[in-house]
Amino acid sequence: MFAVYAAEPNADAPLSSLTVGERPEPEAPEGWVTVRVQAASLNMHDIWTLRGVGIKPDQFPMILGCDGAGTLPDGSEVVLHSVIGDPQWSGDETLDPKRTLLTEKHQGSFADTVIVPARNAVPKPEGLSTVQAACMGTAWLTAYRMIFTKSGLRPGQTMLVQGASGGVSTALIQLGRAAGMQVWVTGRTEEKRAVAERLGAHAVFPSGERLPGKVDAVFETVGEATWSHSMRALKPGGIIVISGSTSGPNPPADLQRLFFLQLRVVGSTMGTREELADMLSFIATAGIAPEIGLELPMEKAEEGFQAMLDGSTSGKIVFTR
Incomplete structure (x- = not known):
């Protein structure tokens, strides 16, 4: 499948390890779901991944992307919650010492498909476009x-x-x-x-x-x-x-x-699945939508990464499929 990934860590020149190409199609284990990605937004966390921060060298290549929105196999539209906790943990998953984010242990959302635990696929409100929904999971x-x-x-x-x-x-x-x-x-x-x-x-x-x-x-x-x-x-x-x-x-x-x-x-770090669901309801009720600074096809991801490094945009940078 098509993917944007970090081939290896590079602390000094992160974009030199950014690769646009093919990666194996993921298979969802029991309790996980496959999401067909329609849009995914860029975060500074993706730059840190390229630099090798918070990820071990043997975990590369790593598909980038913490955030995203897309569809389940039955056509349901969902927003990704990127905090993946220990299945045995109860309570606030941001406090789980074994928690991880997409791109730290599990492959990310800058690809045709991504797999996440079923609870991490949150229903998308009708009033939010796919591009707008792709911004919700980390920054918002x-x-x-x-x-x-x-x-x-x-x-x-x-x-x-x-x-x-x-x-x-x-x-x-x-x-x-x-x-x-x-x-x-x-x-x-x-x-x-x-x-x-x-x-x-x-x-x-x-x-x-x-x-x-x-x-x-x-x-x-x-x-x-x-x-x-x-x-x-x-x-x-x-x-x-x-x-x-x-x-x-x-x-x-x-x-x-x-x-x-x-x-x-x-x-404060990220948020819970329940907070994401509450926020999506609040946004729909309040009638607000995220500021999109740059929207690009995923094939042109390097332009978006460069714009983030340059600080040349306001709001979110979003890649579409």
Whole structure:
């Protein structure tokens, strides 16, 4: 079958191991299903896989792609939930020490077909296109969990999103606005800030700029470059919810501010199958849809990977079959 895969790890030149070609057709074991992929979205996790991060060398070649949407053999339209837990685990699968994602242990969704546990094929709402649905499983689910499970925010409170254009950031803007939050956003360029405004941000600011007031919560995916600003932006008792550190994993601690103002820092990773189902219902009810920055046929996947590395798009990059 056709697939986009990492032939081998390459830490210094990840795109050199990106391969478009043929891979064996997968066979679904008992309890798993085969999904015919119609669209799949690109995540930074796929770049890390190409670099060999979070995957052992003997697991290559590895088909890339955590997210996707497609059809079951009976024609049912589904959205992929990419967190695959231990069958013996009960409760929140993001806390399962044996959990894995597509592309870490199991082959990914950038292919004609992908196999997943039956529970990981979630019914797609009618109001969401296949391309839009392909964005839900990682970036949007991460944003949903950050707001609705981790932050404790209530409608009317003020949230700050650090970074205006990434997949998680654009989802945070749209979900926060739909949930009744006052949404502030920082962005490095006027173009990126304009995207945030179009998606529903109430106010936008250049990265690092002093804000007109303090916020109840900051949503972080950037890390070192924005951390000091995030800490200074919070009201006493406020919270930072962090799900990534794209600019570096070692921000200054600022411990005095942390304890004196009784700030909270909470980590968040992906989301559960139930949260994905709830989010899909919320999106359908709210009438919102993900920002698609670039849509390409899967055969041109390298263009999408290069665009992600260059930071030249806003929103999600989606490949179609």
